[in-house]
Structures are given as C-alpha cells and as structure tokens.
C-alpha cells in the first residue's frame with residue numbers, strides 16, 4: 318500500500334495546512350522514504366546500517382535531537398535495523414516537530430552511513446515491537462501531569 322492511500326491528519330494547533338503540506342511533501346513523495354501511517358497521524362520508516370555500533374550511534378544522535386525538541390519517537394531496534402515512527406500524542410496527529418525530526422533523521426542517517434535498501438520488508442516485526450512499547454507506555458506517555466504539590 319502506498320502513502321497515497323492515507324491522507325495526513327495534522328495535530329490541532331499546527332501551522333496552516335499549506336505550510337505543513339510543504340514540509341511533508343519531500344518526506345513522502347519521490348525520493349522521500351517516509352510513509353504515512355494508515356490513520357494519517359504519523360510518519361514511519363526503517364533505517365539500516367552496516368553495524369550495530371553505527372546503528373546505536375545514529376539512535377543516540379536522534380535521541381539528543383529529541384531532548385532538544387522535547388519530543389520522542391515510537392521506535393524499535395534489532396541489530397542494525399531501526400524502525401522510527403513520528404507522531405504527536407497530545408494533541409494527536411502530525412505536528413511540525415514530527416516533520417522536522419523526520420527530516421533530521423534522514424540527514425543523521427546519511428552522516429552515519431545508512432545502507433539504502435529498496436524494500437522495507439524487514440520493518441514488519443519492528444513495527445510490532447514499537448506498537449507494543451507504545452501500548453505498554455499507556456497513560457505515562459504524553460499525558461500532561463498535574464503540577465506537583
């Protein structure tokens with residue numbers, strides 16, 4: 318199924334649809350390697366590297382960007398393959414942070430010597446892992462907390 322099967326659902330409070338579409342287009346159209354999730358609320362893709370060391374370095378670099386932007390991925394890793402999904406949990410949908418971090422992942426992956434493959438077949442099981450992690454996170458994830466007393 319191609320990304321044209323779902324349409325993007327931007328999160329409430331996002332920039333104008335035109336601005337968001339302009340940022341989204343290069344990620345999912347020709348040359349772009351991201352796919353919209355079936356519900357249109359996320360972008361996902363798989364990254365492959367030559368070694369686990371390079372993979373882990375890439376993930377560390379991504380995690381530093383997450384800290385800077387206060388935004389986290391739904392992701393999973395097995396050996397040299399990393400699956401990443403960007404979606405905003407609150408308010409739900411695709412936000413500019415998701416689009417920016419997806420682009421940042423692309424450029425970091427290049428820096429760390431990404432191995433580009435034609436097929437994303439290897440991502441299937443990793444999608445499941447990320448889904449499980451997301452489900453286990455439950456309410457701990459992105460639920461605004463009352464101020465501590």
Ligand SMILES: C[C@H](O)[C@H](O)[C@H]1CNC2=NC(N)=NC(=O)C2=N1
Pocket residue numbers: 387388389390404405406407408458459460461
């Ligand atoms: C309170 C804190 O700002 C929020 O939980 C942030 C943190 N990182 C986040 N990351 C993602 N992916 N979605 C969110 O809604 C989100 N919210």
